[in-house]
Amino acid sequence: MEAKKPTTGKFGLIYGTAAAIIGIVFTFMLMASDLLFDPSPVKSIVQAIIFIVIVILAIYNFKKNNDNYLSLGQSLAIGAIVAIVASIIGLIFMYCLTTFIVPDFWAQNAEATRAIMIENNPSISPEDLENMLEMQSKFNWIIYPAMLVMNLVVGFFTALITGLILKKTENLY
Template identity: 45%
Template sequence: MKPNQIKILKFGFNYGLITGGIGILYTVLLIFTNKLYDQSLTKSLTGLVLLILPVILAIVNFKKQNNNDLSVGQAIGVGIVTALTAALITILFTLILTNFIVPDFWDKSAEYNSMLMKQQTPNITAEQLQNKIASQRKLAWITYPFILLFNLAIGFITSLIAGIALKTTEKM
């Protein structure tokens, strides 16, 4: 590996650890404020910002430490490694959360979703509601690959935009 590739991996990994740690702290805050099951737009946007900002900061700091030199490819590399590391930490923490910290997580989540469905669709029958909740429980495993794919997609888009905005133009 070239020194620059190692530098990209190091930056991405370190910022990914920070991003994953921030995500864990955010989840702990949600637990203590009884908002863990909340599906509000504010919660979703906050989580998104907590992923996007560290990716941008990683790219900006990479450029600073690289003699103010940055290519779009380097930005994407730093962003993808950051997002991948954060995703793996998030997946590991989610497994620990749902199996040990809050072992009845999926049951409580189903209750919350059931309540929301009743509010949104007042004329839903009990049988239809039970079928929807049962389907959701069967698909709980999809959470883990979704976290990975979502983080990678957001990391790629963010790093592409940041890379285009921050790239160093060649001097003539």
């Protein structure tokens, strides 16, 4: 009896769910430490590193469970599935966060942005500041598709590089 081959879909689903859960836990950690609205780029860098490591682990473990074989196509499929699953779960969580968990999320975000704008440009007029914040509030929805696109781009390039490094195809002869 031949051993059952692993599927890219299964690995993508498992690791995509893991990435989303870790991202959600990270968000709650930021909330607990009062850093949710902190403008530091470190948060984004840490989230990106976590996501990249999970994509790499998914591909590596797939190869390990696939008799040490991995094609570039399999690597890209796993990366795409991880990114899509993590994004969908993350988007649902983001909606819940901004609607139910922190109902005044966008108002708090605007206040944090106001403080940053004043700090970076102390001579800004109150009218200009209000106009900028009002314009920003009209485009809050952009975070949802941007999150999806960023995860797909990062997932694709991570899977591409990882697949090129770990690629090993079966000898059919």
